[in-house]
Amino acid sequence: MKRLLIFCGVLLLCLQANTQPYLQSSAVDVSQDFKDFSNTYFFADSLASFDPATASGTISWKRYSLFARQAFNTTTVLPQPLKMLDFPETQYENDPQLRFSIDFISPVTVRLRVYTSPVILPEEESLMLTGTPPRDGSWTYKKGNGTHTYTGRGGSIVIREYPFSIMLCDERGREMTRTRHWADNDSTQIKVLPFQFIKRASDNIRSINPVFSLRPNEKIVGCGESPTALNKVGQKVHLFVTDPQSPEGDQMYKPIPFFISNKGYGMFMHTSAPVTCDFGATHAGSAKLFMADETLDLFLFWGKPAEIIDQYTNLTGKATMPPLWSFGTWMSRITYFSQEEGYEVARQLRQNRIPADVIHFDTGWFQTDWQCDYVFAPDRFPDAQKMINDLLADGFHISLWQLPYFTPKNKYFPELIEKGLYVKNEKGGLPYEDVVLDFSNPETVTWYQEKLEGLLKMGVGAIKVDFG
Known part of the structure; x- marks a missing residue:
């Protein structure tokens, strides 16, 4: 009995130590929702339909759930395909097919939108943009063996049907980055969750997490007024407005959902929701963009840093030169x-x-x-x-x-x-x-x-x- 009481006391202390209360206005770590065993996970699996003329179609999302996996002295997390238990089961799709679209904004800028709900809300005026983004007609289309490729001045965007991925290539056709699929884990010990969205059990709200590949020696800069190391690879960056009190921490006054890679591309996450960017912090080969938003609205840029910044500010506005x-x-x-x-x-x-x-x-x-x-x-x-x-x-x-x-x-x-x-x-x-x-x-x-x-x-x- 004494040993049992001691064990229970130690267990209680451990639980208290691991309970981190949220303090008002501290940064939100969106990635925590993507570790919750009660949530339902949907992995981008295959291209269900596609119209080359409008560069839009549907993605088939496979339903998964997280499970604990014991391996000798270690417990890890492993997702498994899930047969839904929703009732009545005949009225819902186990693996939904949901829309996505690509818009060509300039010869070196593309807008990717991925929806996690069949209801697509009408566009509203965005305070993050100077106006409605323009459309560019210079991109050319080519159908390949299980791929759809659009090529612009700076490179190309490739949609692979299965395993589903969206790939960015430079002007020579070399891969710069692409979304990760569950099949990318076939030959690896560590299983990385791929491009996904979740449905929270607590309120049925959806959040999306595009996961991109990181190349060897890749460097990422940006994310706003971040006082940590200039190269964000290896860091987890919380894009959430706080009063950080000092420049020695990782929180910031002015987070900006925009970054540039030295591999020749940049990304602007068009959302005002909290975002957590895991740039190879938990997996060296993956950039995970956790968004507390049910829709992915992502502007993709090709070019050198100066050109990418020029394209980004064409969308968001250019600062007036101070005196x-x-x-x-x-x-x-x-x-x-x-x-x-x-x-x-x-x-x-x-x-x-x-x-x-x-x-x-x-x-x-x-x-x-x-x-x-x-x-x-x-x-x-x-x-x-x-x-x-x-x-x-x-x-x-x-x-x-x-x-x-x-x-x-x-x-x-x-x-x-x-x-x-x-x-x-x-x-x-x-x-x-x-x-x-x-x-x-x-x-x-x-x-x-x-x-x-x-x-x-x-x-x-x-x-x-x-x-x-």
Whole structure:
């Protein structure tokens, strides 16, 4: 009995140690859903139908389930074909055939869409795109032995009927990458789950996971403002907006679902849902793109990095060139509390011949530190306009800190609640302790613009969008 109690106690501790509570606003690891034994898995198996004229057709998806497999002292996971238990069984397909389509956007850009439901929702305006992507008619089609090939200026996209795969080739016909099929595991000890989607048992929601091959010595760059190593191969990257607190971790303010390979291709995942990119982290030969989205909407690019970026920004918009001074040195700390400090920093920079173009005032330019009210503290900045003019005359542009969070002690807290200008939870209340500006509301945008207008008229050159 004593041994049994000890065993139960140790087991309980182990279970507690493995229970990781989700902390608000921390990054979501989408790949965890693809390890759940209660979910149903569908593997892309074969091309069920295809129309070369429209470059669209259907994919046959084989139904699988995950099972534990014991091998001596090791337990692994192995999927097995599943005969569905859905009721009434005569009314549903065990292995569904679902649509996919290819659109040719430019001579070096293709849009691949794969659907996991028979219901295809109508297209809506996307905030991620500058407009409706154009269509290009320069691609040529060729039917092969079990393949369908479209060739453009930069290379080709090949659809293999069985085992189903979508392959990207360069202009010489060399394979750059392709989607993985379960048959790719025939001669391997480690079984990698292929291109798939899941149906969650908890809510019936579908999520898709295109799995592409990684070549030897392949390098991947991109994914936004990621502070980890430039080459993402070997990493698992969570594309989820967080407040990372420091550049030493793997979370980021500005994730972007876009990356480039040194093998001559790039990909833009057109989704605002959380994404986890496993670039060879769990299997050296596979790039797994776990998406919390039921539809795969993927733009594929061919070319050198500069050309790929040009094609990507043709779709998403090109940034306006910032002013020349913004590329200079910005001098700041947390925080300069007075115009006297601002003058002294400027004096020492010039006296010591340290090149600098911007002086940034962080959290301390308000009357109360961190309490954003868009007004210079009058006792510590008795003549803010003169300070700005003097520093501009000395070659310094002024940057000011602010944030969209208004604490209960902020004077704008009740006003923003009364006017309904804040981000709301599903019940209409506050999701946090603070009021957060809802920039999807045009009235909030107007309110915010009015607060910044006076500062910009004073000559302030930049506003730091912290905590966004």
